[in-house]
Amino acid sequence: SFCRFVNFWDTRNLANKSALKAVIFNRIGDAFFFAFLALMFLGFGSFDFGVIFPLANEINISIFGIKYTEVLSLFILIAAMAKSAQLFLHPWLPDAMEGPTPVSALLHSATMVTAGLFLILRSFSIISSAPNICFIMSIIGLATSLISSFTGLYQYDIKRIIAFSTCSQLGFILFSIGLGNLKFGLFHLFNHAFFKALLFLCAGSVIHACGEQDIRKMGGL
Numbered sequence: 001s002f003c004r005f006v007n008f009w010d011t012r013n014l015a016n017k018s019a020l021k022a023v024i025f026n027r028i029g030d031a032f033f034f035a036f037l038a039l040m041f042l043g044f045g046s047f048d049f050g051v052i053f054p055l056a057n058e059i060n061i062s063i064f065g066i067k068y069t070e071v072l073s074l075f076i077l078i079a080a081m082a083k084s085a086q087l088f089l090h091p092w093l094p095d096a097m098e099g100p101t102p103v104s105a106l107l108h109s110a111t112m113v114t115a116g117l118f119l120i121l122r123s124f125s126i127i128s129s130a131p132n133i134c135f136i137m138s139i140i141g142l143a144t145s146l147i148s149s150f151t152g153l154y155q156y157d158i159k160r161i162i163a164f165s166t167c168s169q170l171g172f173i174l175f176s177i178g179l180g181n182l183k184f185g186l187f188h189l190f191n192h193a194f195f196k197a198l199l200f201l202c203a204g205s206v207i208h209a210c211g212e213q214d215i216r217k218m219g220g221l
Helices: 002-006 013-044 049-055 068-083 092-098 101-122 131-152 158-178 182-210
Strands: none
Touching: 013 049, 013 068, 013 092, 068 101, 068 131, 092 101, 092 158, 101 158, 101 182, 131 158, 158 182
16 A cells, blocks of 8 residues: 555656555565465464464474574565665665655655564564574675665765665664664664654655755755
8 A cells, every 4th residue: 555655646657666666575575474474383383472482492393404493584584674675675665755755754764664673673582593594684784774875875866865864774773683682773763763754754845845856956945
């Protein structure tokens, strides 16, 4: 449904393409999320975290020589990377800025894109039993944060600048979670929702006043 908001200006060809890209990237995440759910039910016989967490370190199943909890953790990570726009699965988020600015403020910074990271936080008792995945998670988070922040320096669209800032901040959160610092990750997840929504609303106010999104054409505000 969020893609309908991206495609709000449906007479724009770029908005149509952006919505389609968002659908495709998020379906990749959904596929891995459903694979995680199916595999978790096969191994634990339940979807209840209260049942699963105490057993996470005790289960000794291997899939093609890979530890069962590592496969589960990998599926969670890929699902979260697609939903939270991390490196390699991030291009849909800056393009989703074709939607109206209030949509960007609500969905693309404060609620929807944080869902993947909240999934990782909520299921960290499973992921903590797979230290290799935690290491990969921290590397991906750090790389996303650095690359997105430098990419944002070369953007001219005010909303795309903030979108790359979102990717960068979410990368910081993933990096923190990968290191096992869950309190900081959750704090910044909560904190980011407020300041990024306000940034988008401020950007919308500037765009409305100037009638322009290109920062090179702004001045004397």
